[in-house]
Amino acid sequence: MDPVTTTYRTPRSPEPQASPPKPRLIATDLDGTLLRNDKTVSARTIAALTAAEDAGIEVFFVTGRPARWMDVVAAHTARHGVAICANGAAVYDLHRDLLLAAYPLAVRDALSVVAELRAAAPGTAFAVERTRGFHYEPGYTAFFAEPDSVSAPIEELLAWATDQPVLKLLAKHPTADPDAFLATARRAAGGHAEFTRSSPSALLEISGAGVSKATTLARCCAERGISADEVVAFGDMPNDLAMLSWAGTSYAVANAHPDVLAATTHRTAANDDDGVALAIERVIAGG
Template sequence: MSDEAVTSVGQVRRRPRLIATDLDGTLLRDDKSLSARTVAALAAAAEAGIQVCFVTGRPARWMDVVSAHVHGHGLAICANGASVVDLRRGETVEIHPLPDDDALAVVGSLRALAPGVSFAVERTGGIHYEPQYPPFHLDPAATVAPVEKLLSRESGHTDQPVLKLLAHHTDLAPDEFLGLARTGADPRGEFTRSSPSALLEISALGVSKASTLARWCAARGITPAEVIAFGDMPNDLGMLTWAGTSYAMANAHPDVLTATTARTASNDEDGVAAVIERLLEDTP
């Protein structure tokens, strides 16, 4: 999709107060880099007085990809809404944890629904996972043990709240796994996905990118109509439908393409930057 195609659908008629953007598959290129064009566009938005909020499934410790480019804002909503981080100070300012008992209830129901499922537990201090779970090479200090132990008092990590539970299946299709969980798993969690594999991300009930972003905006008098959002995967859907203007990346999941009001170029073609550039050219 060319930059010309970006301007043909869903033009913004007035300058927003906030840009909310996903990272992987949206702002970042496939190699996980932030292009020079995108860095310049973020800086121009900040200079124009538009706040930029990074809204991601990533934990705070994986925000180094953008932490050098936060300019005057520095807000990141991480772990699908479970934590809010001030990137300028490197501080977590808000947490919405998944209670251990609720996580255990979800585990039990998913084991019954999808035999062969394996789990990981994302805590504020790092990730820990079962022996069958795909290993995280970025987290060499992870504890490897059955999830029931990882969620117990004997885990040694009870001082670190659970941000989300991760469930992986080697045989089910990604959307099939998500649909199965949403219709049949214990309802004490929010189920979504952002990975190309059958990997579910489970947050506390009522916690999502959308809920945390909406609450943060409301506290500052920012209305949905004053927000432009960008995303590509099912975990972005709530945020995209809440925002007054929403852009799906050209590489987005079909459900995201259906739900959004506008389109932009792919992440590898700097689709977010293209919209910001045109926005700053076309609005006072």
């Protein structure tokens, strides 16, 4: 019998995989993400932010907060001092207390949102965040009202201080489920503005159409020649989703909203357990 011969082919080598680009920018939310529940920044987190900058990685705070509430992190706003506030509606130089850019909600759109949301969710009360202050309706429970805050019907508030752009309209409902309220608002008035939320209560944050943490972060990165693939982002609530989806690498802290956990590629520990710091340490180490 003739010997059986078998032809063996040398396996093809797998195509080399391109290494992910080295991170050049870290973008992190504050409340529920970087900050602990007592609104402090831990020593470990401060050390991690400093180490990132020492490694040549810029750090951007990207938050729903107005600039005047950034004092808790003002000393740690990176060497450039730039922060994206009000869910992308404003860019501030916190070192100089200077508004660098604003992407406001037009008053006509705000009035349309008010009318349509009142019809869709009776009992909704409104407040407005302008570049230099916060004002609210009498029916809006304002836990963070300030000495110069004005209380009046929202139509009056929107007609007043027109030299100050509207960064956010806020809508609060006393009994609605937060996620259901968000869905209702988007159906009713989504053609006029962007709706999101970051509070555990039925409190919506309403920005100009096309304005989000992602759009403004993308602008800031483009100015610096940084691509999305070079950005690592951290968040915990629905107002972070656009940013997390845009960034090349996204992390949800363990305490994040279910939608954020589902949308992100990586997990880290909860905000009270220094989750952002842990992840930054790994990023710097190349892990």
